[in-house]
Amino acid sequence: MQNLRLGPDLSLPLSEVIGQCVAILGIRGSGKSNTAGVIFEELLAARYPLSIVDIDGEYFGLKEKYEVLVVGAGENVDIELDVDAAGGVAELSLREGVPVILDVSDMLAEEREQFVLEYLTRIWSLAGKLRKPYMIGIEECHEFIPQGVRTDLKEVVSRIALRGRKRGLGAVIVSQRSAKVEKDVLTQAGMLFLHRVVHEVDMRVYGELLPWPKSEVKEQVTSLGVGECIFLSGQDIRKVRIRPRETFHGGFTPSFKPVETPKLRQVRGEILAAIQKFREGKETAPTSELALKSRLEKLEAELALKEARIRELERRLKDRGNGHHGSPPGVQANAAAPLETGDEDELPPEVLRKVARLLRRLHRLPLHERRLLAFLVSREPRAYTTAELAAWIDCAEATLLTEPPTELIDMGLISCERLARGITYRSQLKAYVSHAFSGFLPDLGPEGQHLLIAHLRRRLSQLSTAERNFSHIP
Ligand SMILES: Nc1ncnc2c1ncn2[C@@H]1O[C@H](COP(=O)(O)OP(=O)(O)O)[C@@H](O)[C@H]1O
Ligand SMILES: [Mg+2]
Known part of the structure; x- marks a missing residue:
């Protein structure tokens, strides 16, 4: 029987994973995606078919060693597909055993869901x-x-995770927000990889999953390094180290500078041809009402964006005309805004792509966190207490206290300090840019960096109002 070699002291018989629900939890940077990647590598090496829903476009590197079809909408897809062809590809994958990555990184929220x-x-x-x-x-x-x-989506995912076994279906689910994942799925997962967490809410979830006293859970979990986790399967509970991925990790490069892309394996021509057929079929006869609706929504969103862009360009044109002739004070006051919104023209496309990725990610946060960020960013460097913030962003203070913006803190976009007047938050946009965009800064120069910060400040301060729909456009 084949074994999955996940680490120096962790080998699992393949039979143990069939129909299993495997949950991988931990904070950002703790090694979750690496662990998932290693599991996928081992499954692929064992010719075990699978599909990966890849929300950040980080798994295409598996193609370095394995024949995997990447479809959807994202930078690294083999074939761009939308909802009309999804069922056909699913069927091909399952029938023929073709491993598939669904790259949904560039899809709008509703489209992704469909x-x-x-x-x-x-x-x-x-x-x-x-x-x-x-x-x-x-x-x-x-x-x-x-x-x-x-x-509906939750219903089908939960069904696969919890009741897929009889059908041979298993699931590997990954999350950095343990407390936000449906508890029934986590508590019934047959296999857990618990990477490091720090926040109390997550620690509480771990407390429910591990059969240890609270103090021990905390002690063990706090001591975990990157790539280490507590492995739990039946009676087997121990700390293990996962090996690093052998294939390229798409989400790993800190900057989006052109990196040397490894040579990727190509998918067999007949598979591509089969998929091309679904697409063509779709082109002439869209299958379902749902598909039509989703396409209509997408087109409407694109149209609205284009209209907004036209309006903005018209205003800028007008302002440039007015600029030298001493326009009336009211017009002058408005004129500052459109000029400010033109900064993206000056930023390199790879920087804008990274900004778009960041925005996509931030759009997934709960509304109160988006509002909090928008507010703090527009008032950097001032620090605000939770009571002040609650009033400013129109959110219960209790929400801020029980659901602190941990992801924003982990990302380094804001900081949290306990001062005499209470818990305070402050924007760290400048520090964030010098860290997250460090690869670009030498090329951007001080002026470019200034532009980038202004651009981000503007985009982030619109987070509380912007439609999710528009989040994919740089
Ligand atoms: N098992 C491991 N061994 C060595 N390095 C690791 C391991 N797991 C993660 N890393 C390193 O840590 C970084 C973050 O890991 P990643 O899996 O992306 O974390 P997460 O998905 O939890 O945010 C990766 O860039 C990788 O280099
Ligand atoms: Mg990850």
Whole structure:
């Protein structure tokens, strides 16, 4: 029987993973994606078919060693696809055992939801007939199976995770926000990889998953280094170290400077041809009402954006005309805004792409966190107490206290200090730029950096009002 070699002291018989729900939790940077990547590598090496829902475009590097088809909408797709073709690809993947990465990184929120829903629904129903071993991987699974919310997508993901076993279906679910993942799925997961967490809410979740006294949970979890985790499967509970991924990790490069992309394996021509057929079929006859609706929404969003862009350009043109002739004070006051919004023209496309990625990510945060960031960024460097913030951003102070903006802090976008007047938060946009965009700064120069900060400040301060729909446009 083949074994999955996950680390120097962790080898699992392949049979143990069939139909299993595997949960990987931990803070950002603790090694979750690496652990998931290693599991996928080992499954691929064992010719175990799978599909990975890749929300950040970080798994295409698996193609360095394995034949994996990357579809959806993102920078590294083999074939761009939308919801109409999702079911067909799902069927091909399961029937023929073709590993697939669904790159949804460049999809709008609703489109992503429809695409994944369509795909997984087909996998579920077909697996009932075929009953073959098959694994689904889902990053940022709190997005798909959020605690306390009901959606069709959540229903199908939970079904696969909890009741897929009989059909051979298993799931690898990954999240940095343990407390936001549906508890029923976590408590029933057969295999856990618990990486480091620090926040009390997450520690509490770990407390429920591990059969140890609270103090020991805290002690053990706090001592975990990057790539280390507490592995739990049945009676087997121990601290283990996971090996590093052998293949390229797409999310790993800190800057988006052109890195040397490794040579990637190409997918067999006949598979590509089969998929091309779904696309063509779709082109002439869109299949479902749902697909049409999703396409319409996408087009409407694009149209609204283009209209906004035209209005903005017209205003800028007008302002330039007025500029030298001493326009009336009222017009002058308005004129500052459109000029300020033109800064993206001056920034290199790879920087704007990174900004777009950041915005996409931030749009996934709860509204109160987006409002908090928008507010603090527009008032950097002032620090505000939770009571002040609650009043400014129109949110209960209790929410700020029980659901602190941990992700924003982890990302380094804001900082938290305990002062005499209470817990305070402050924007760290400048520090964030020098850290997160460090690869670009030498080329941007001080002027470019200034532009970038101004651009980000403007985009981030719109986070509380901007539609999710528009989040994909740089
Ligand atoms: N098992 C490991 N061994 C060595 N390095 C690791 C390991 N896991 C993660 N890392 C390093 O830590 C970084 C963050 O890991 P990643 O898996 O992206 O974290 P997460 O998904 O939890 O945010 C990676 O760039 C990688 O270099
Ligand atoms: Mg990750």
